[in-house]
Amino acid sequence: MKVVYRITYPNGKIYIGKDLTDSINYFGSANNDLIEKDFTREQKRDFTIRKEILWESESATDKEVNKKEIEYIRLYESNNPQIGYNRFPKFKEK
Numbered sequence: 849m850k851v852v853y854r855i856t857y858p859n860g861k862i863y864i865g866k867d868l869t870d871s872i873n874y875f876g877s878a879n880n881d882l883i884e885k886d887f888t889r890e891q892k893r894d895f896t897i898r899k900e901i902l903w904e905s906e907s908a909t910d911k912e913v914n915k916k917e918i919e920y921i922r923l924y925e926s927n928n929p930q931i932g933y934n935r936f937p938k939f940k941e942k
Contacts (some may be wrong), residue, residue, distance in 0.1 A: 850913045852903040852920050858896060859886055862932040864924060866917040868910060875899060878933040 851868040851911030855863040855878070859924055865876035875897065887895070918937060927939040 850905050850910075851901050851906050852913065852917050854900045854902055854920070854924065854926075856900070857883065857886075857933075858891065861886065862924060862926045864902075864917060864921045864926045864932070864934055866913050868913060870904070879929040879935065882933050882935075 850866070852864065852866050852870050852875075854894050855865065855876055857863075863876055863878040865878070867874045884892075902920055905913070905916075908916070920939065921927050921934050924932070924941070927934040927937060931940065
């Protein structure tokens with residue numbers, strides 16, 4: 849199973865990612881420095897994130913999954929620094 853998921857952090861910001869193996873223990877490759885600067889040391893002591901599967905497929909190619917990931921990044925605007933931690937594709941103000 850291949851999936852596209854949304855991670856929601858305690859501050860409400862999100863990260864959209866893909867997993868080509870549907871691993872329950874994979875939480876993406878968001879930039880650690882971007883996330884860390886949004887939280888105090890105290891907040892990091894008790895930290896809960898939520899992972900939601902937005903889309904899944906047993907038959908999609910890796911290329912189709914990549915396309916679907918970008919589609920969801922744009923849909924949820926997780927590449928907007930005010931909303932999320934994705935930095936690709938580059939966010940463009942409307």
